[in-house]
Amino acid sequence: NAGVTQTPKFQVLKTGQSMTLQCAQDMNHEYMSWYRQDPGMGLRLIHYSVGAGITDQGEVPNGYNVSRSTTEDFPLRLLSAAPSQTSVYFCASSYRPGAAIDEQYFGPGTRLTVT
Amino acid sequence: AQSVSQHNHHVILSEAASLELGCNYSYGGTVNLFWYVQYPGQHLQLLLKYFSGDPLVKGIKGFEAEFIKSKFSFNLRKPSVQWSDTAEYFCAVGSGNTGKLIFGQGTTLQVKP
Numbered sequence: 001n002a003g004v005t006q007t008p009k010f011q012v013l014k015t016g017q018s019m020t021l022q023c024a025q026d027m028n029h030e031y032m033s034w035y036r037q038d039p040g041m042g043l044r045l046i047h048y049s050v051g052a053g054i055t056d057q058g059e060v061p062n063g064y065n066v067s068r069s070t071t072e073d074f075p076l077r078l079l080s081a082a083p084s085q086t087s088v089y090f091c092a093s094s095y096r097p098g099a100a101i102d103e104q105y106f107g108p109g110t111r112l113t114v115t
Numbered sequence: 116a117q118s119v120s121q122h123n124h125h126v127i128l129s130e131a132a133s134l135e136l137g138c139n140y141s142y143g144g145t146v147n148l149f150w151y152v153q154y155p156g157q158h159l160q161l162l163l164k165y166f167s168g169d170p171l172v173k174g175i176k177g178f179e180a181e182f183i184k185s186k187f188s189f190n191l192r193k194p195s196v197q198w199s200d201t202a203e204y205f206c207a208v209g210s211g212n213t214g215k216l217i218f219g220q221g222t223t224l225q226v227k228p
Binding site: 033035040041042043044045048056058059090092094102103104106107108109 | 121124147149151158159160161164205207215216217218219220221
């Protein structure tokens with residue numbers, strides 16, 4: 001199993017540009033999520049999905065869009081990049097037994113810089 | 116709203132010292148509790164987790180944590196740290212009702228050889 005994969009690893013954008021961060025998992029996990037990691041602020045949940053076709057907002061959803069058309073993929077779209085979105089982005093997935101959340105498996109991250 | 120608070124932002128210890136990192140959460144329902152670790156340049160990996168049962172859970176690399184429901188706490192402990200424990204540690208709470216996992220701000224641990 002490849003686990004959770006993310007592309008690209010690094011990206012530089014200009015203010016106002018849009019882009020999509022890709023995330024895929026091959027573990028047949030129901031639950032997938034996106035976090036951003038900023039110094040001193042830990043990981044903050046952007047969006048999450050409990051299954052194909054179902055997404056919901058996390059703590060910091062503004063400026064980001066997601067969709068979940070398949071179990072495997074959960075792309076994160078930046079609609080109009082802003083310098084405040086400079087961060088490291090992590091995708092994670094987990095099995096979701098019943099209503100509980102199991103251990104999350106993290107991807108390697110995407111380091112995004114917006115100039 | 117749910118929140119997770121880690122009291123120590125930066126901890127510096129000498130090798131062989133004992134470690135305790137605090138974690139408190141605010142949520143009244145059933146929760147699953149986790150500690151994750153991020154070694155320099157790596158992504159997060161699970162140290163230990165608590166779902167139910169014995170409130171004292173043991174994880175990898177000699178770490179353990181105690182769930183105290185009355186205090187809404189899940190503190191991480193290790194009797195004797197090593198230089199290789201230098202990393203950032205995150206407490207996280209998963210809520211069965213909302214399906215979300217919320218992380219604390221993280222604690223940077225620096226162990227001096």
